[in-house]
Amino acid sequence: MITRTTTLFGATAVVVALALSGCSGAGDSGAEAAADANLPAGDEVSTTVDPALTELLPDDIVEKGRIDVAIDVPYPPMAMYDENNRVIGFDPELGRLLGQKLGIDVSLNKQAFDSIIPSLQADKNDIIMSGMNDTPERQETLTFVDYTHGGFAILVAAGNPNGVATQHDLCGKTVSVQKATVQGELLRAMDCGADPVVVTELPSDLDAQTALRAGKSDAYVADGYVAEYVAAHTEDGEAFDVVRDPENPSGFNPVYSGIGILKEETELIEVIRQALQALMDEGSYQKVLERNDLAPYAVDSAEVNQGTVQ
Incomplete structure (x- = not known):
């Protein structure tokens, strides 16, 4: 569809829960899913928290203490496992970066692709980061913050x-x-x-x-x-x-792909859009693309629902 920091500013990135068993979803708590594998590693890209963006997070996300991300693994180069069974690739790396920028934990939850939208509707996950194409049909349910074309x-x-x-x-x-x-x-x-x-x-x-x-x-x-x-x-x-x-x-x-969020979640959509734009402005978004050989698919700015544009 690889970013790591030496300090996560309180936003520890949570690895796919139950990845080896093939089960979907994390535990009841973001802390339960966190383990040594969520520590900074290798040469992944890092960023710093933006307190102004943290203030924009919806109350229910703040109360829960994490953003639950539905992700289909493996789907390289968007998502795959490394030799330590840590989920890497464009989507998990960008997801962890978004968590760092927003100052909140991110739980990456393995989800079969054909059940990924229902997982949002069932309140199991908050956003989709799984190389999902932005289409008019999907926009009937989701708003996309587009990240590739x-x-x-x-x-x-x-x-x-x-x-x-x-x-x-x-x-x-x-x-x-x-x-x-x-x-x-x-x-x-x-x-x-x-x-x-x-x-x-x-x-x-x-x-x-x-x-x-x-x-x-x-x-x-x-x-x-x-x-x-x-x-x-x-x-x-x-x-x-x-x-x-x-x-x-x-x-x-060619089509746009992006982060899918239930379209009624307007606050979450806007804060994710602003966080992605911040990552673009500082260059870390481009670095994650390059790490995963996706530079030719970059978009210039964080826009929503461009799937209607031909």
Whole structure:
């Protein structure tokens, strides 16, 4: 979808709870989820608290003492585990930075992608940071604070045996995608005449990749930065080829992605937007992008609901 400080100014970043068991959500208390893994480590980016922004936090968040973040793991480079089973990647690192800037704990809670919006509606989580595309349909429920802009890429087996060169070449072919993603909707909407794309939706992104490796699909489609990462890191880069859009280096059908918050939570939306803008102004947002090879997908400012802009 890696920031760390030597001092967290009272805002300790909380690692994914129950990550190894595959369960969703943290414990009843943010302190319960905190452990040695939340300490500053490596060369992650850090920031300082802005007391003026802390004052803008909604009362219920202040009373709880943390922001609960729904995140689908693994979904590299947006979210993944390091050798110590600490969650790293663009979303957790940016989430921890937001907590530091706001002076509040952040609990990163593993959540299956297709249940991530319901987890907000059930008050299990406060915000979504999971590489979620900002779309008009999702805006019926969420407001997005957008943080990247890019399209999707196509992965095919090494050597590209089916000669896929363009998006239209997917017509008549079986394409694997993660369930509940925008890519599935885009593929089904393609104008292929009598030879539509056969979309195979699978529970996780890894399942969609595995389908291609096993020959059960002709291609796998995901956000461009995810597809590029998968191609580079699977079998030392020998398993897949990336089909890129020559007319749009940031990917086919570029869209905005961002932090999703229930649209009625106006106070929380605004303080998250201002905190993200502060991280942009000081350069730490850009550093997190660069650490995760996402610099080409940067946005210039923290804006909301740009998914309606074509």
